[in-house]
Amino acid sequence: xxxxxxxxxxxxxxxxxxxxxxxxxxxxxxxxxxxxxxxxxxxxxxxxxxxxxxxxxxxxxxxxxxxxxxxxxxxxxxxxxxxxxxxxxxxxxxxxxxxxxxxxxxxxxxxxxxxxxxxxxxxxxxxxxxxxxxxxxxxxxxxxxxxxxxxxxxxxxxxxxxxxxxxxxxxxxxxxxxxxxxxxxxxxxxxxxxxxxxxxxxxxxxxxxxxxxxxxxxxxxxxxxxxxxxxxxxxxxxxxxxxxxxxxxxxxxxxxxxxxxxxxxxxxxxxxxxxxxxxxxxxxxxxxxxxxxxxxxxxxxxxxxxxxxxxxxxxxxxxxxxxxxxxxxxxxxxxxxxxxxxxxxxxxxxxxxxxxxxxxxxxxxxxxxxxxxxxxxxxxxxxxxxxxxxxxxxxxxxxxxxxxxxxxxxxxxxxxxxxxxxxxxxxxxxxxxxxxxxxxxxxxxxxxxxxxxxxxxxxxxxxxxxxxxxxxxxxxxxxxxxxx
Ligand code: AMP
Ligand code: MG
Numbered sequence: 001x002x003x004x005x006x007x008x009x010x011x012x013x014x015x016x017x018x019x020x021x022x023x024x025x026x027x028x029x030x031x032x033x034x035x036x037x038x039x040x041x042x043x044x045x046x047x048x049x050x051x052x053x054x055x056x057x058x059x060x061x062x063x064x065x066x067x068x069x070x071x072x073x074x075x076x077x078x079x080x081x082x083x084x085x086x087x088x089x090x091x092x093x094x095x096x097x098x099x100x101x102x103x104x105x106x107x108x109x110x111x112x113x114x115x116x117x118x119x120x121x122x123x124x125x126x127x128x129x130x131x132x133x134x135x136x137x138x139x140x141x142x143x144x145x146x147x148x149x150x151x152x153x154x155x156x157x158x159x160x161x162x163x164x165x166x167x168x169x170x171x172x173x174x175x176x177x178x179x180x181x182x183x184x185x186x187x188x189x190x191x192x193x194x195x196x197x198x199x200x201x202x203x204x205x206x207x208x209x210x211x212x213x214x215x216x217x218x219x220x221x222x223x224x225x226x227x228x229x230x231x232x233x234x235x236x237x238x239x240x241x242x243x244x245x246x247x248x249x250x251x252x253x254x255x256x257x258x259x260x261x262x263x264x265x266x267x268x269x270x271x272x273x274x275x276x277x278x279x280x281x282x283x284x285x286x287x288x289x290x291x292x293x294x295x296x297x298x299x300x301x302x303x304x305x306x307x308x309x310x311x312x313x314x315x316x317x318x319x320x321x322x323x324x325x326x327x328x329x330x331x332x333x334x335x336x337x338x339x340x341x342x343x344x345x346x347x348x349x350x351x352x353x354x355x356x357x358x359x360x361x362x363x364x365x366x367x368x369x370x371x372x373x374x375x376x377x378x379x380x381x382x383x384x385x386x387x388x389x390x391x392x393x394x395x396x397x398x399x400x401x402x403x404x405x406x407x408x409x410x411x412x413x414x415x416x417x418x419x420x421x422x423x424x425x426x427x428x429x430x431x432x433x434x435x436x437x438x439x440x441x442x443x444x445x446x447x448x449x450x451x452x453x454x455x456x457x458x459x460x461x462x463x464x465x466x467x468x469x470x471x472x473x474x475x476x477x478x479x480x481x482x483x484x
Pocket of ligand 2: 269270271334335341383
């Protein structure tokens with residue numbers, strides 16, 4: 001797994017690479033403040049509510065109640081964003097190291113053959129080479145007349161000796177002074193080396209008058225001009241896309257060997273959580289991570305076989321984990337932190353799972369854990385929805401793709417270069433994944449950058465990694481990661 005940084009700034013001095021994520025855990029422990037503390041004088045439409053009231057218009061956030069925040073390093077009228085750790089103690093393991101360990105710990109599932117339609121968004125199990133040249137035969141790209149270019153001066157009249165439509169090859173041929181009526185996609189008759197388009201001719205009974213010059217090869221699609229036999233079309237581990245299956249269908253393929261199907265289970269935990277649709281009592285909140293994670297898993301191409309919610313009771317969690325461990329992947333949410341109600345770790349120990357890592361230097365998402373229960377890859381995501389979202393993208397998605405047979409290059413999130421619209425500062429000890437909106441080459445942080453705050457995430461389509469210590473000015477070029 002590459003240890004390269006995924007964060008770059010292009011400033012006056014060109015591209016600066018801010019180092020490997022491996023280094024971040026060791027960087028200075030400083031205080032910083034939430035990105036919600038953005039100030040801007042733009043006229044704003046109120047879209048939020050609550051004590052950290054947000055105003056947002058034209059991609060700019062303006063937050064009130066500045067005085068509630070301590071350790072503020074942002075001046076009142078500064079267009080800025082800072083992210084603040086509640087606990088400045090940096091966990092030892094970096095995102096890169098965690099990812100490397102996870103990826104090393106999961107094995108590709110055995111491949112299977114699927115119908116081409118079902119191969120989209122899977123990963124090719126082996127290289128695919130062309131068994132057929134494309135086009136398979138010389139053919140016309142126009143409705144017109146197949147001719148010999150050498151006998152085609154403007155004003156020439158040629159004898160029309162027949163017609164070849166797209167379809168079965170009638171094995172026709174022409175001689176000098178002759179033309180064959182031909183339609184798009186039809187095989188070229190023997191002797192012809194060009195096609196004159198219908199619009200440049202005049203039909204006069206049995207003859208056709210040429211009103212334009214004809215060059216050899218004109219409007220002829222050469223056999224093998226697109227793909228030659230034996231040419232590599234798809235590499236093992238490469239994602240199969242809509243365009244790919246179109247090409248494979250054009251090769252005559254109706255199925256493809258792709259990586260194995262991943263079956264997953266989702267287990268959410270928490271006494272305070274209520275299923276959407278049920279009444280909410282004081283102290284309760286609606287359970288939103290199950291639908292988030294189910295959707296993310298499904299979008300990765302995973303078969304989600306069960307979703308279970310557990311109260312914070314050891315036996316209940318243990319039973320759910322024992323059942324879930326029959327899958328290839330188990331994604332647990334909540335209960336992975338250090339509180340007395342965080343029962344996932346002991347429950348995993350009870351079912352005999354090994355814990356490969358716990359706590360990563362990342363914000364949001366620090367209490368993330370990864371382990372194995374026999375063949376099942378176990379991911380414990382923090383309960384806060386944004387932490388669950390970010391750690392899924394950083395750690396669960398690549399592991400799933402590896403199980404599905406993806407090449408290493410496919411494990412990374414897609415990246416784009418964008419101009420940052422609002423300054424982002426991270427004075428904290430952990431790298432911070434800032435959620436924001438990427439539109440027309442601009443990235444704008446959106447909403448309260450705290451791990452429970454779903455509104456901003458709901459408006460986001462990209463993540464900006466602000467490493468510890470980063471001071472990124474508005475207007476700089478940054479690399480952002482996307483997932484859609
Ligand atoms: P935990 O990781 O269990 O300590 O939970 C951290 C925070 O996330 C708490 O505020 C929980 O109420 C919240 N939370 C935990 N699980 C969920 C969930 N499934 N859906 C929504 N919020 C959750
Ligand atoms: Mg909990």
